[in-house]
Amino acid sequence: MGSYIPSTGEQRRQMLQAVGVNSIEELYTDVPAEIRFHPLDLPQGKTELEVSAAMRGIAAKNHVFGSIFRGAGAYDHYIPAIVRRIVAKEEFVTAYTPYQAEISQGILQSIFEYQTMICELTGLQAANASVYDGATAAAEAVTMCRERGRERVLISAGVHPAVRSTVQTYCDGVEVPVVEVPLQDGKTDAVALQGLLGDTDACLILQQPNYYGNIEDAAALGQLVHAAGAKFIMSVNPIAAGLLCSAAECGADIAVGEGQPLGMPLSFGGPYLGFMACTAVLTRRLPGRIVGETVDSRGGRCYVLTLQAREQHIRREKASSNICSNEALCAMTATAYLAAVGPGGLKQAAELSAAKAHYLAQRLCELPGFSLRYPSPFFHEFVTTCPVPPQQLMDALEEADILGGLPTGEGILWCATEKNTKQQIDRLIEVVGKVAR
């Protein structure tokens, strides 16, 4: 690291002399000889070249596809070069938790800006410093909604299976029942929801767009939820948020989501980023860290971790959540990405993703045996039928260095982003066409 310069032998000798000892070992005289460190039985260390070769060998087992047409929760979006450059700054990479505000202003400010952007993205009034991933965010949002007399959770079947599974884990722990609201034509069934809603329900979680790519009638569903006195949680795709009605506009009390599309590479599953935002009245229920803006002793603007009495290290067993961490570097990444692309760029990424996905869908449906599974409008993902065993299709695509859509029980879930070129799409159609013949 640029700021770390080890002391020289001469400097160390001078320091030892200043404290009155001749060697570093002498500083440990109080530690009994039998428990002092002994060399461990480890093989000799490898050289930098040997380590590089070993790591490259492991990485080579991973097939990094030339073009990707799969989403299902993690998306291959364009990451402007400046994002990685900013995030790689050693001050950000090595910054630890900002509990001591005096020496953490830089990281605190970056988190404050992140929180501000999340509020802008969702339209809601308060946001936290992030949690581990979108699934955690959804489960924590459920915890925010539970109160006496309202201890049942409704979750749309259109929510990502991994998110549903995580919510179930959280609810199992506190014996809270989770009821799934079925889909109709690929979207949450409003009639079924109305039938299920009762006065013991804490909340409904809706994903927008949902797992199958379809755009939900969020505002209408939100109204049904509120009419029953429950809270409305929306799990939103942050890129789609640049184009669709905001969570606040749809009446969400809490907005959560997976922030990976905001400048984080796929990275074989992580680290990702869970964002959370809520209405002003629910601010005290937000879990995790929150950065606030205040003034210092000289009246200048500064930042600090605030509302800390919510957190586990103070409230202990009475805390509503045991989360006491955030994904600082990933939040920094999302902040750098959003700053780099701006609202216009985010909208453009969303428009291009939608356009490419619709072109892909149109061309796929020209092939015999492929048709859209659902009639609903979609964002950048959609499900098609498949005339051959899906694995056969995937194998053929893999040979062409293409990662095809995800085979699911409902059909193949395809995805396109702004990164997919027309040439890539046409090439995929060519390969699929040969297989489907």
Place this chain on the structure above:
Amino acid sequence: MNFPKHLMYSKTHEWVEKINETTARVGLTQYAQDELGDLVFVNLPAVGDAVTEGHSFGDVESVKAVSDIFSPVTGKVAAVNEELLDAPQKINEDPYGAWMVEVKDITAFGELLDDICYAAYCEAAQDA
């Protein structure tokens, strides 16, 4: 320190105002608010909740800490001072006016001190 004569006090620094034999109001003493510092939030029980003498029925939050409030009586919550939810500082400003809960159907009172004994108790606690 001010400890009104007409109130009774618990060793955990709550005051009790008997309205009749089975109804009382409860709040925090001046000593308590002074020790806690500026309060930023209050967590109160709901109307209808059962409270038990000696057991926590809520908590108050200052900037750096959260402290339990212990019920000096056993009974049922008849009313909650909702004003405190938006203005917890009232407990600091007017501890004896800022009642927290009103309890009815009281079946038991905890160990309570009069203002003189409580004042002595607080002084001993400060010297300790």
